[in-house]
Amino acid sequence: MRILFVGDVVGRSGRDVVVSRMAEIRSRLALDFVVANGENSAHGFGITPKFCEEFYAAGVDVVTLGNHSWDQREILPYIDGDGRLLRPLNYPAGTPGKGVGIYPATRGRKVMVVQVMGRLFMDPLDDPFAALERELNRMRLGPGGAEAIIVDIHAEATSEKMAIGHTADGRASLVVGSHSHIPTADCQILPKGTAYQTDAGMCGDYDSVIGMKKDAAIHKFVRKMPGERLSPAEGPGTLCGVVVETDDRTGLAVRVAPLRLGARLAETWPDW
Numbered sequence: 001m002r003i004l005f006v007g008d009v010v011g012r013s014g015r016d017v018v019v020s021r022m023a024e025i026r027s028r029l030a031l032d033f034v035v036a037n038g039e040n041s042a043h044g045f046g047i048t049p050k051f052c053e054e055f056y057a058a059g060v061d062v063v064t065l066g067n068h069s070w071d072q073r074e075i076l077p078y079i080d081g082d083g084r085l086l087r088p089l090n091y092p093a094g095t096p097g098k099g100v101g102i103y104p105a106t107r108g109r110k111v112m113v114v115q116v117m118g119r120l121f122m123d124p125l126d127d128p129f130a131a132l133e134r135e136l137n138r139m140r141l142g143p144g145g146a147e148a149i150i151v152d153i154h155a156e157a158t159s160e161k162m163a164i165g166h167t168a169d170g171r172a173s174l175v176v177g178s179h180s181h182i183p184t185a186d187c188q189i190l191p192k193g194t195a196y197q198t199d200a201g202m203c204g205d206y207d208s209v210i211g212m213k214k215d216a217a218i219h220k221f222v223r224k225m226p227g228e229r230l231s232p233a234e235g236p237g238t239l240c241g242v243v244v245e246t247d248d249r250t251g252l253a254v255r256v257a258p259l260r261l262g263a264r265l266a267e268t269w270p271d272w
Helices: 011-029 049-056 073-079 128-137 158-168 214-223
Strands: 002-007 033-037 062-064 099-103 110-117 146-153 174-178 195-197 238-246 254-263
Touching: 002 011, 002 062, 002 146, 002 174, 011 049, 011 073, 011 238, 011 254, 033 146, 049 062, 049 158, 062 254, 110 128, 128 146, 128 158, 146 195, 158 174, 195 254, 214 238
Parallel strands: 002 033, 033 062, 110 146, 146 174, 174 195
Antiparallel strands: 002 238, 099 110, 238 254
């Protein structure tokens, strides 16, 4: 099975490049399933029902969120009714929505998608390691379980992301980081067969400060005083993601490669 994970979609530039390129990407790479992190798609902060539907219509199968899950109030009454929209699993009990789901892929196969959020330099949520462990124990990878398991670790610290990757090694098809908005260069298959990358990068305007307009972001660092509210940069977008090919007999990764398309970063397609 071939699966694409698309990194944090930031603002209109990010939405536009994902929506406009998704049909081409699915066709060229013969993709079976697509996950996108959409937590910054609504003007850089959260997501709306409208943008969820735009992603689904373009060919995204599941949308994950993160620390900006609740920034748009209209998502609160919506999220319980949209089984394809996932917030971090380790929010406290009673939080709207869900953090894990089982979804149909091509040829009758099943994909489990789960998202956890880190705690280092982030909100002090429940333990992401324990939350992920429970789900990996409930659904086994391979025949009799899910043909693929994708884990989105939404976290600030690279160490925490890597620790979760190694914890899940051999029990997930792909563990990939989101939140940092910068694609890391450590795309690899771990010793027990799980594909891993510390951060997929963002989809948005890279002539920016992690997707936000430069002047306002620089002002916050230099002046240390309130100033203009941060807003997404509006130049041409670059799409960043990770593509994994799995073995249906085991669910483990056979190949993994970064995908980068668009305006500023060097274009990279998997050479498969």
